Amino acid sequence: MLFFAFKHLAAAMPVNIKIFFPAALLFTAILLVSCKEEKKKDPPKPEKGRIKTEVKKESETKTQRPPIINIVDTIAPKMTVIYCKDSAATFDRIGLKLGKIYGTKLPEYIKKNNLKTTGAPMAWYKNQKGPFFFEAGIPVNKAGSKPVKGVQIRQMNGGKALIVHFFGPFELLPLGYDAVKEWMKENKKTLAGPSYEMYITDPIDKNGKPVDPYKIKTDIVFPIK
Numbered sequence: 001m002l003f004f005a006f007k008h009l010a011a012a013m014p015v016n017i018k019i020f021f022p023a024a025l026l027f028t029a030i031l032l033v034s035c036k037e038e039k040k041k042d043p044p045k046p047e048k049g050r051i052k053t054e055v056k057k058e059s060e061t062k063t064q065r066p067p068i069i070n071i072v073d074t075i076a077p078k079m080t081v082i083y084c085k086d087s088a089a090t091f092d093r094i095g096l097k098l099g100k101i102y103g104t105k106l107p108e109y110i111k112k113n114n115l116k117t118t119g120a121p122m123a124w125y126k127n128q129k130g131p132f133f134f135e136a137g138i139p140v141n142k143a144g145s146k147p148v149k150g151v152q153i154r155q156m157n158g159g160k161a162l163i164v165h166f167f168g169p170f171e172l173l174p175l176g177y178d179a180v181k182e183w184m185k186e187n188k189k190t191l192a193g194p195s196y197e198m199y200i201t202d203p204i205d206k207n208g209k210p211v212d213p214y215k216i217k218t219d220i221v222f223p224i225k
Contacts, residue, residue: 065214067168069179076161076221079119081154082109082144083137090130098123101136109151113144120219122198128174162189164220169213173197176220184224193223 084101088094102121110117119139126133143153162184166176177195184190200217203210 065168067166067172067175068214069167069176070165071180071183072163072165074161074163076156076158076163076223078158079139079156080141080143081122081137081139081156082106082115082151083135083154084150084152085133085135087134088130088132091132094132094134097134098136102138105148105150106138109144109148110138110140112146112148115140115142115144117141120198120200122196124194124196160192160224162222162224164222166218166220167214167216170203170216170218173218173220176218180220180222184222189224191222192225195220195222197221 084105086097086101088097109115117138118141121136121138123137124135137154143155162180164176164180166173168175198219198221200219201211201215203213203216205211
């Protein structure tokens with residue numbers, strides 16, 4: 001059912017939104033299944049100049065490959081982001097809420113104000129346990145003047161940041177957070193604002209089939225001082 005829901009939702013979305021649709025969150029269940037069914041493949045090589053960190057937990061099964069985690073000390077760009085606030089009682093409900101935000105609310109605002117998306121979908125999570133409070137948004141070329149109920153605008157100034165380029169199943173994302181926190185401690189860096197996630201790669205290909213989870217890229221951005 002999730003697969004068919006994705007096809008109908010994606011088909012109804014404007015072209016500029018389809019390009020950046022964050023199915024990584026909305027269809028975590030698909031990724032969980034595809035992760036188990038995928039044959040072992042060589043993970044993508046870390047980009048030149050990146051810090052490669054592989055994290056494993058003792059509780060992982062023998063068939064569970066660790067994600068590839070590249071930590072980059074860089075500068076985050078300035079962005080104008082339109083976003084919505086929401087909450088979910090359980091983890092499973094997050095996908096449904098995000099589907100409404102990314103598939104209905106934000107596209108409505110973009111169409112009404114004749115805007116263009118300028119980056120991948122993003123999300124901020126206030127807590128890691130239910131009930132979940134979060135904000136979900138998309139970078140756009142400018143702020144609109146015609147309001148849509150529930151849609152807000154955030155101007156992000158950019159600046160120094162650690163960006164975690166994460167390749168792997170979405171349920172292993174906490175390992176990316178653990179790796180960067182350890183890196184910050186070792187390098188005496190401190191946060192300058194809340195971290196956020198950007199969903200770079202669509203986990204469903206053009207034929208509607210799940211992509212190898214280890215080829216799916218999620219960026220976790222940590223603003224630092």
